[in-house]
Amino acid sequence: MAAKTAFEHAYAVIMAGGSGTRFWPLSRRRRPKQLLRLHGPKTLLEQTLDRIARIIPPSRTFVFTGAPILREVRRALPRVPPSQIIAEPAARNTAPALGLAAHEVLGRDPEAIMVVLPSDHVITRTREFLRTLEAACLWASSEGRSVVVGLKPTRPDSGYGYVRKGGRVARVAGRVIYQVEKFTEKPNERLARRYLVTGRYLWNGGMFVWRAATLLKNLERFQPRMAKGLAAIARAGGARAVRTFRRLYPRLEKVSIDYALMEKISDAFVVPADLGWSDVGSWAVVYELRKKDAQGNVRPPASLLFDAQGNMVYSPGKFVLALGVENLAVIETEDALLVCPLALAQSVGRAVEELGRRGFGRLM
């Protein structure tokens, strides 16, 4: 479906370093969200690869993750060459990883275009997603341009960063490209409602497209110290490569690409898109995404619910009987059980942080 010219220099860079606790007890330090089957039979990470593999082959796909889950990530993505699944020696947020990815792909292809994708989001409109990337790659193939996918907001969410679109600059592959007027941090609720009303604000879902050379140039300009460190890591070859990587990478500034660059550069563009996107932020979101019974319950086949409505029951190993409960999350794994109103699902992460302090760190 996509023109060969759009993707022939494209490299996918999948960011799989996340380590959330919001899906505890299903998610753990060593089993973060991207490794969970929250939506469909495959993990979110596998779905991310499947989606992008339709236009960029796994041989041109890089995955950045953390050392504790490297083996699991490699096992989940057998089509990606293991050497392209890279464990960061320390979590430094997205900017250092993307700088390193730029060096890697530039070594292979001076024309390389990077397609940056989070690994733990749901996208239900794959065709629209691929078309959007086609437009972004075509537009970003000119030097100097950085493109962000701007997700059309469906509610006044104060949990996301927003992109304010400026003037329309082109129509590419059926998609409209806008200048980015401004990247904004998470707004408060009042502001988020205003953002939604104006129609000028889009969610920043962490999907970027740019030439690797453009990224490196921008890093040199706006993050010269980081650029230097990255260059040193990239230069070190042979036996010294791994040692240098392990020594220098943890010293790089811990900063997101949004903050390090996107908010600073002038040649930023946004492609608005409606992708059926969700960052699956809590059990409440999983509840929304899943199929429900006639009483609005998400529940396993081995369960009986009486006078129960709007509950999210996850219990792969155990029969569940529930009576007279409403809008409750009941999440069961081999060693732990979570019970809380779905309305409080966003607090689960904070509660789990307490586990360590109360002597239950092994359960985190």
Next chain:
Amino acid sequence: MAAKTAFEHAYAVIMAGGSGTRFWPLSRRRRPKQLLRLHGPKTLLEQTLDRIARIIPPSRTFVFTGAPILREVRRALPRVPPSQIIAEPAARNTAPALGLAAHEVLGRDPEAIMVVLPSDHVITRTREFLRTLEAACLWASSEGRSVVVGLKPTRPDSGYGYVRKGGRVARVAGRVIYQVEKFTEKPNERLARRYLVTGRYLWNGGMFVWRAATLLKNLERFQPRMAKGLAAIARAGGARAVRTFRRLYPRLEKVSIDYALMEKISDAFVVPADLGWSDVGSWAVVYELRKKDAQGNVRPPASLLFDAQGNMVYSPGKFVLALGVENLAVIETEDALLVCPLALAQSVGRAVEELGRRGFGRLM
């Protein structure tokens, strides 16, 4: 503590045939309430034996139970001779079992006094319990007298049978004996409230004392058919004994001793007692009996509860995290999980009945 004369002819008859589902998922068809550790480290059945063993030795204790749990009951009560732990070939309620017990103990001691005790109740005031039985045994040692322990009601409960006390007839071992004016079935709630106000009504907790000979005489008079069947079972000795028991017992009338006799005889007496008694009718009662944390939660050590009050959490095998839930029962076993408001705990039994009809009979 008790005079030897009160108990020298006493035989304990423990009724352990119950098979409830109100404590599902902890209780199952093959693990009824009396085999659960609902109150303290021992099962209710073990506690029953421990209590009575202080005045009646296990060698003079008989236990009636159902075939499916015979092995478990014998294992739980190693001090009771296995031949005195008897599995009914079919559940016939209490009257036939007690008639059979009467024949058994009469065979050993023509003066035998039966002390009939349920196996699945909680009694916290053991000393008071033993004193009450002392008075009952002394009073019942005269032929013809049947004594019921009358529990002082603490609330207008419509779930129990009541005994209306008549005239005071004696003071024995520091306890007052009253004529029974009437046994009444479970009242409605309005009536239960009136019962409580009058102060003349006591709960019938299924604890009886009488001479074995007295019971058999009463059965011959009021249940002649049953008495005949029981006599035939008792007569059959040697190799035929078991066969006769299995053949005849299931044909005996299925009826409680209350209905078969107590409501009909004239020489019934009641000893009022305040025993810290509970029949532990549901998870809500277990919640009331147990120690609670500062927020009124009953919970295992391996748990964290935030903004949670008045919950009953039972989860021996699993860590539990609960947020923002109130007055909930969360009960977890190896293969099943129950979640329901404590206020609905009395409906658990009815809900479990549905398991069979919905294809989950193996979980009953």
